[in-house]
Amino acid sequence: MGFRLAPSAIQAGYRLEAHDSVGSTNAMALDRARDGDPGALWITALQQSSGRGRRGRQWATPHGNLAATLLTVGDLAPGTAATLGFVAGLALSDALTAIVPEARVAIAADGADTRRGRFELKWPNDVLAGGAKLAGILLESGLLADGRFAIALGIGVNVVAHPEDVPYPAISLRGLGFQGDAKDLFLALSDAWVDNSRLWNAGRGLQQVRERWLERAAGLGAQVSIRLDGRVARGTFETIDEDCRFVIREADGSLLKVAAGDVHFGAVASAQSD
Known part of the structure; x- marks a missing residue:
């Protein structure tokens, strides 16, 4: 299909399975793990027919967009494995900066000023360009027969097109x-x-990952909202804390640490989280 691994990835022992169209690269990766694959396997496709987002949401992948999943198999504790999503965000941000160094972003959420060549990371799993969603990351895992965990780290990027019927700004690399x-x-x-x-x-090295992630964090210091337990x-x-939980300073000065949820910023926070 024309997909290639970088020489550094080949040297580090990664392998590649490339497709034109699949149901879900994450589902395929977990199937490979159950069939005995040792991991360090990238599965890529130009289209997904049944891709998934967080909380079971559908993630459509038109032909020409990127669907990529990295299969990791090992003995990582679930909490440690969960932080791989932040590693993926940094890697994708680095890759985007390398290949789109002069990107002019013309869309910004909440009417904010746009920036030149700026890809931001939205907790926990999105990559934004000027406030508009460009990519999403999804981790799924499964317990294997030998007691090890298989982790499918899925990355979907709007390369040629972005969804139109979503309640948030979105953009593509095109x-x-x-x-x-x-x-x-x-x-x-x-x-x-x-x-x-x-x-x-x-x-x-999670502390170093956390520090790099915060340098690119979307909305740091801004007003946010998040739905939790009916409120x-x-x-x-x-900030994000040492476990990469989202930390909100509420109006009374108290700190709220959130392990999972959908975050909204500024005007979007008021409009969508009530």
């Missing part, structure tokens, strides 16, 4: 003027993953 394709992006991603996974170092929590996005 809309940013990028003239390459999903294969070019994957080549850069497979290279950037090697560096960022080495920094993470099976969780031992909407509002406050200021303070």
Whole structure:
């Protein structure tokens, strides 16, 4: 299909299984693990017919967009494995910066000023361009017969098109003027993953990952809202803590630490989280 691994990824022992169209690269990766695959396997496709997002939401992948899943098999604790999503965000941000260095972003959520060449990371699993969603990341796992965990780290990027019927701004690389394709992006991603996974170092380098992630965090210091247990929590996005939980400073000054949820910023927070 024309997908290629970067030389650094090949040297590090990664393998590639490339497709034109699949049901779900994440589902395929977990199937490979159950069939005995040892991991370090990238599965890529230009289209998914039954891709998934967080909380079971459908993630449509028109032909020409990138669907990529990295299968990891090992003995990682679930909490440590969950932080791989932050590694993926950094790797994708690095790859995008490498191949779209002069991107002019013309869309911004809440009417905010746009920035040049800026890809931001939205907790926990999105990559934004000027406030508009460009990519999403989904981790799924399964317990194997030998007691090890298989982790499917799925990455979906709007390369040639973005969804129109979504309640948030979205954008594609084509809309940013990028003239390459999903294969070019994957080549850069497979290279950037090697560096960022080495920094993470099976969780031992999580503090460095956290610091790099915060440098690119969308909405840091801004007003946010998040729905939790039947209520909407509002406050200021303070940081992410040492476990990569989302930290909000509420109006009374207290800190709220959130492990999972959908975050909204500014005007979008008021409009969508009530």
